Amino acid sequence: MSEEKPSETPRASLLERAAGRLDQAVPAKPAAPRPTVTPAAAAPAPAPRAPAPAASAAAAPAPQVQPQPQFATPETPVVHLPADDSNRISRRGVIDLAELRDLGYVVPDAPATATAEEFRIVKRQLLINAMARGENEIRNGNLILVCSAQPNEGKTFCATNLALSIASERDLTVLLVDADFAKPEILSTLGLEGGKGLIDVIADPTLDLSDCLIRTNIENLSVLPAGRQHNLTTELLASERMGDMVEEIAKRYSDRIVIFDSPPALASSAASVLAMHVGQVMFVVEAENTRETELRDGLSMMNGCEHVQILLNKVRYAGVGRRFGTYYGYGS
Numbered sequence: 554m555s556e557e558k559p560s561e562t563p564r565a566s567l568l569e570r571a572a573g574r575l576d577q578a579v580p581a582k583p584a585a586p587r588p589t590v591t592p593a594a595a596a597p598a599p600a601p602r603a604p605a606p607a608a609s610a611a612a613a614p615a616p617q618v619q620p621q622p623q624f625a626t627p628e629t630p631v632v633h634l635p636a637d638d639s640n641r642i643s644r645r646g647v648i649d650l651a652e653l654r655d656l657g658y659v660v661p662d663a664p665a666t667a668t669a670e671e672f673r674i675v676k677r678q679l680l681i682n683a684m685a686r687g688e689n690e691i692r693n694g695n696l697i698l699v700c701s702a703q704p705n706e707g708k709t710f711c712a713t714n715l716a717l718s719i720a721s722e723r724d725l726t727v728l729l730v731d732a733d734f735a736k737p738e739i740l741s742t743l744g745l746e747g748g749k750g751l752i753d754v755i756a757d758p759t760l761d762l763s764d765c766l767i768r769t770n771i772e773n774l775s776v777l778p779a780g781r782q783h784n785l786t787t788e789l790l791a792s793e794r795m796g797d798m799v800e801e802i803a804k805r806y807s808d809r810i811v812i813f814d815s816p817p818a819l820a821s822s823a824a825s826v827l828a829m830h831v832g833q834v835m836f837v838v839e840a841e842n843t844r845e846t847e848l849r850d851g852l853s854m855m856n857g858c859e860h861v862q863i864l865l866n867k868v869r870y871a872g873v874g875r876r877f878g879t880y881y882g883y884g885s
Contacts, residue, residue, distance in 0.1 A: 646745040646767040646776065653743070658710075659717040661771055672718040675835075675864060680719070682833055682860060683810060691860055693803045693832035698732075698858065700815040700824050702851030706839035707866040709738045712814040715835070719810050720774040726806070728766075730777045732813040732827055734786045737779040739814055743769070750780030754798065755789045762798065790826040799830040818854040819847060829857035836861055840868045 654660045659669045683695040699712035716729040730751060731739035740747055749765045767776040789795060802811055813831065818824040828834055834855050838848060855861050 644767045647770050648743050659714045661721045691832045696811045696831040698813045698831040698834045701837040702847040708837040716812045726773045726809045728811045730813045731779040733816045734779045750778030752780035787822045818851040825854040828855045834858045834861040836863050
């Protein structure tokens with residue numbers, strides 16, 4: 554009996570050991586699932602890569618930044634237009650003063666003549682209105698339109714002489730604008746070369762007014778040509794851009810007088826539109842030629858301006874007490 558117990562004991566232990574080895578072999582295989590756990594643990598790793606969409610999101614603003622210059626570009630001409638033209642280089646033009654004087658025009662620093670004296674009187678009231686302040690201030694009073702009812706009444710002659718006379722003032726500058734777009738004559742009268750002008754500035758927002766100005770050898774006188782022919786001249790003059798530009802010209806320089814040589818009121822609709830922008834109108838009437846009905850109709854076209862003065866031109870009868878120029882030894 555005692556011998557059988559010891560023999561059973563080793564048998565059991567061998568079985569147990571074999572079972573233990575089998576048990577060890579089985580769990581050893583489940584260790585393989587650990588790699589399956591590692592993908593689960595690795596799953597958070599892509600989560601940090603979620604910023605990759607953030608990078609694309611960060612790239613998204615970049616396309617949004619590009620349109621901003623595109624929106625800023627159209628505004629550039631609007632800001633550029635009112636830039637101070639004193640720092641810009643304008644064209645230069647030389648006026649033959651001797652020839653101009655021989656044609657009967659007023660020339661600065663020239664001896665007194667009957668024409669020079671009369672335009673001194675004409676300009677004085679206009680300048681008083683232009684410089685008025687307080688209750689008597691006229692909106693855009695320094696913008697003066699020179700017009701007539703019909704062609705050939707002398708409006709360009711009067712506009713040019715008025716500008717030349719005002720250019721003699723010590724504290725004022727003059728901008729003479731050729732606004733007779735159908736038949737511009739200012740440049741040919743002064744002997745200046747043509748180029749871009751008022752209509753071009755209105756039609757092209759990228760064009761600056763200063764680029765079209767002509768600085769002359771008369772210190773205080775600049776000229777703005779009419780510009781190219783355009784089929785929508787009246788519409789351009791009535792545009793908001795024209796209004797903004799005129800307001801800027803009127804307010805930027807308190808010492809500048811702007812004179813517009815307008816087309817005849819009864820020959821072009823542009824005259825009535827120009828009258829809406831200025832503060833004063835000098836309406837030229839040819840003595841012994843302009844009919845009363847033409848005068849009334851022409852003045853009615855100037856309703857856009859409240860301050861209208863009439864200048865009687867080509868007068869043959871001067872009266873007894875007015876012989877300007879004879880006091881200085883000139884004239885007859």
